[in-house]
Amino acid sequence: MNAEMVLERVAHGGYVVGRLDGKVVFTTGGLPGEMVRVEITDRGARFDRGWVTEVLKAAPGRVVEPCPIARRCGGCDWQHADAATQLQLKTAVVAEQLQRLAGIAWEGEVEAVPGGLLDWRTRVRYAVDDDGTVGLRARRSHDIVALPEQGCLIAAPGPTVAELEAAAEPGVDLEVTVADGGVTLTSGRRVTGPDPVRQHVLGRTYAVAATGFWQVHPAAAETLTRAVLDGLRPEPGERAMDLYCGVGLFAGALAGAGCMVLGVEAGRGAVELARHNVPEGEFLALPVERADRKMPSWADLIVLDPPRKGAGAAVVRAVAAREPRAIAYVACDPAALARDLRTFAEAGYEPVSIRGFDLFPMTHHIECVAILHPAS
Incomplete structure (x- = not known):
């Protein structure tokens, strides 16, 4: 119809x-x-x-979409909008979610980061069909849309389409990681290139598994770390927790500011790397939801960077119960952020700032950093 x-x-x-x-x-x-x-x-x-x-x-x-498969591929949402319009759309989404789900009247604006709309995505998972053709999943479908001759336009410069197809195994997803130390291709158990890869943020080098979690925009790790540090204003000697710490990005920044740091992360491989990346910190290899009794009963500062579904009420209440003087909540979904901020309000914490960053140009995704203090 x-x-x-x-x-x-x-x-x-x-x-x-x-x-x-x-x-x-x-x-x-x-x-x-x-x-x-x-x-x-x-x-x-x-x-x-x-x-x-x-x-x-x-x-x-x-505008006219720069990519010839934009209307079929599920990777991008806003290729038909110019840069200013994309920021306006994302600002409206954050404001609507915060108002509807948390009762917060947000008057901020989603901020652009350096780099433009194309050539930014440093981690891409390509689908490969049974004939070895490399592509991306169609919108709301498992169908594979073959890459155009120029490749994925939002992907960071790396392998050509011909090189991807040469590395691909029929029916097996192919992951490409572009890091500070080079390019890694992972197809099933076959890895070509460095693993772990190296990333540099604010003077510290982080080892990250080639297929492990790391922010996909080249400006993201530093942008978010600076937003967390600017919001928390850590002091030497303070006790800090980094929940959902991954390989220790925020733990490293807090340790660099002189804090005593405990990181909590479910992935054992990520925790092993975090201990290498931040040797002055302590780390627990446990799901945050199950770590409450293992964590100290108080902290001065807490950072949480949960998965897309958010932290959830139990974790939020456990964080608030430690009565930190400040909390930084890093969110990749504004709806989950809003739900958790509503729970934080019930537990006595309110946001003193909420910033949004356009770390996923051409897509609908948005990264936010909320700084919370005890309610006055």
Whole structure:
């Protein structure tokens, strides 16, 4: 079914909301204020999904997508929007989520980082079909969209498409990691290039497993670390915790500021690297949700950088119970951030600042850093 409608507002997840006969349609490929023709792709009881097949009246921020597979590939959401419009869309999403889920009236703006819209993603997982063709998953599908001749335009400079196909194994995902020390390709158990890789942030070198977690934008690790340090203002001798610490990025920054640091991370491999990266810190290889009794009963500062689903009420209450003077919450999903901030408010902590960063250009993803203090 194709129908005409006016798109109203941006929604979390890379959608723009429209209505057909009063029913909400979460639409891909549009911008707020546009008149479009939409094909309904999924029907539900409360809302439908659709994608724009024709733009009848374009918004001022619309541009031609630079990538020829942008409309089919699931990797990008906003290639049809210029840089300023992307920031406006993401700002609106953060503000809406904070207001709706936490009752917080946020008046900030999502901040751009150096590097532009393309050539930034340092970690990419490519899908490989049974014939060895390398591509990316289609939107909301397991189908594989073959890479164009120029490759993925948001990927950091690295292997060509021909080099990717030469390294690929049919039916096995191929991961590419571009780090400070070179490029690593991982296909199943076959690794070509350094592993672990090296990353440099604020004077400290971090070893990271080639397929382990690290921020994918080259400016992200330093941007987030500076935001955490600026917000917490650590003092020498303070006791700090880094929860969901990974390989110790924030633990290293806090140790560098003279703090006594405890890191907690579920992944044993990541903890081994964290102990190497931050030898002056202590680390527990436990899920944060199960580490409460192993952690000290108090701390001056706590950083938490949970996965996309957020920390959850139990972890939030455990953090607040230690009565830190300041908390830094690093979030890759504004909805999860808002839910956890609501719980923090119930536990006596309120945000004194919330910053958003566009560390995933062309996509709907946003990174935020909230600094919390005890409620006055």
